[in-house]
Amino acid sequence: MADQVGILPGVGITVGTEARARPAVQIVPIKGLPIVAVIVVGLIVAISTDSRWALSFYHVAGGGLWTGIDLFVGLVIGPILGRLSIPARAEFSARFMPMMVLIMPTLVVMTLASGFQLGVDLGNFTSSSPNHAWLVGSFIVVGIMATIALALLEPANIAVLFEMNKQHPNGAVIATLMRRFVYTAAITGIMQIATLVIMTRVASQ
Amino acid sequence: MSAQAESPTTPPVTQLAGASLALVVIGGIIMASSFPGRPVLAVPIAMLVLSVILLASGVVLLVRQRGFAWHAFFLVGKWALLAYAISAGMIEFSFLHNHADGAPLLVVTLMLVMFAVDVPLLISFTVARYQTEPDAAL
Numbered sequence: 001m002a003d004q005v006g007i008l009p010g011v012g013i014t015v016g017t018e019a020r021a022r023p024a025v026q027i028v029p030i031k032g033l034p035i036v037a038v039i040v041v042g043l044i045v046a047i048s049t050d051s052r053w054a055l056s057f058y059h060v061a062g063g064g065l066w067t068g069i070d071l072f073v074g075l076v077i078g079p080i081l082g083r084l085s086i087p088a089r090a091e092f093s094a095r096f097m098p099m100m101v102l103i104m105p106t107l108v109v110m111t112l113a114s115g116f117q118l119g120v121d122l123g124n125f126t127s128s129s130p131n132h133a134w135l136v137g138s139f140i141v142v143g144i145m146a147t148i149a150l151a152l153l154e155p156a157n158i159a160v161l162f163e164m165n166k167q168h169p170n171g172a173v174i175a176t177l178m179r180r181f182v183y184t185a186a187i188t189g190i191m192q193i194a195t196l197v198i199m200t201r202v203a204s205q
Numbered sequence: 206m207s208a209q210a211e212s213p214t215t216p217p218v219t220q221l222a223g224a225s226l227a228l229v230v231i232g233g234i235i236m237a238s239s240f241p242g243r244p245v246l247a248v249p250i251a252m253l254v255l256s257v258i259l260l261a262s263g264v265v266l267l268v269r270q271r272g273f274a275w276h277a278f279f280l281v282g283k284w285a286l287l288a289y290a291i292s293a294g295m296i297e298f299s300f301l302h303n304h305a306d307g308a309p310l311l312v313v314t315l316m317l318v319m320f321a322v323d324v325p326l327l328i329s330f331t332v333a334r335y336q337t338e339p340d341a342a343l
Contacts, residue, residue, distance in 0.1 A: 028284070040291065043295065044295075044298065047298065047299060105288065105292065108292075109291075109292050109295050113295045113298075113299055116237070116296075116299050117299060117302070117303075120240070120241065120303050125237075125240050125241060126241070126242075127242070135238075136238045139234040139237055139238060140234060143230045143231065146230060147223070147226055147227045147230050150226060150324045150327065151219065151222070151223035151226055151227075151324075151327050152219075152223070154324070155219075155327050155328045155330070155331030155332070156331065158285075158328055158331070158332055159328075159332045159334075159335055162277070162281075162332050162336075170335070177335075
């Protein structure tokens with residue numbers, strides 16, 4: 001991470017409570033932003049041209065990664081993280097969280113925007129479609145996941161990075177925020193199983 | 206520095222903005238479920254109005270908070286606002302591309318504005334509330 005540049009002023013401060021100097025925590029990995037821009041432009045082109053292949057690619061690739069990462073973080077990484085000491089959690093989070101700040105919102109936008117367009121193009125939104133009820137079910141699942149992720153998980157993710165950038169990070173604050181992250185990641189991970197059931201059902205009708 | 210995880214005087218901005226976000230998400234689900242037909246707008250509009258009231262209440266409580274780390278709040282908030290404005294713009298683009306218009310488009314647009322304000326508020330408030338001194342660590 002030493003070659004990365006912080007997008008926010010002051011992120012070069014190292015955590016002062018540790019004897020060994022740790023590289024500064026970066027809030028947003030700037031090197032990833034051009035990749036996100038390319039993905040978003042590609043998504044706009046896919047929707048504008050109604051390209052079935054491109055929309056399917058965005059929806060399947062984005063949705064698969066979103067579901068897989070949510071399940072893995074919620075049910076594998078989260079419980080492991082919860083059992084680590086606070087310094088170990090901080091060390092892991094300093095490298096893990098900035099990547100999640102970029103990856104997850106990008107995957108969510110990819111999946112939802114392309115999925116909406118695919119649903120319209122395939123006629124799944126019409127009330128006579130056998131998939132309509134399943135799609136409404138998926139809206140509800142995604143809506144609950146989005147509310148939890150955006151109201152609790154994402155703010156905790158970013159706040160813990162700021163706390164670790166302080167000269168004297170507060171261990172209690174980091175523990176509180178990480179606990180929030182672990183629990184909400186587990187809830188969204190479990191809810192992703194419902195998404196898998198719904199999407200495989202829609203694809204097979 | 207205090208060992209406490211949070212200030213006991215913190216206003217319930219997360220709860221209010223979170224509820225505001227939940228209402229526009231529910232309203233959005235109702236709107237999307239009726240697409241491409243024209244939905245009955247009464248329930249989504251009621252949810253939108255309630256969402257605005259909850260968000261405004263949160264903002265008022267926050268503005269009255271003394272010693273709040275406003276620099277941290279705005280520093281994070283402006284970047285989060287940019288990111289979620291792009292996300293909201295993508296959703297708006299999808300509706301426009303599929304010929305949404307009139308009152309349903311207006312309601313969806315206002316819901317997306319709420320979404321694009323709620324989420325940055327939640328993120329920037331969560332960051333700033335843990336800054337025990339104004340502008341600490343920034």
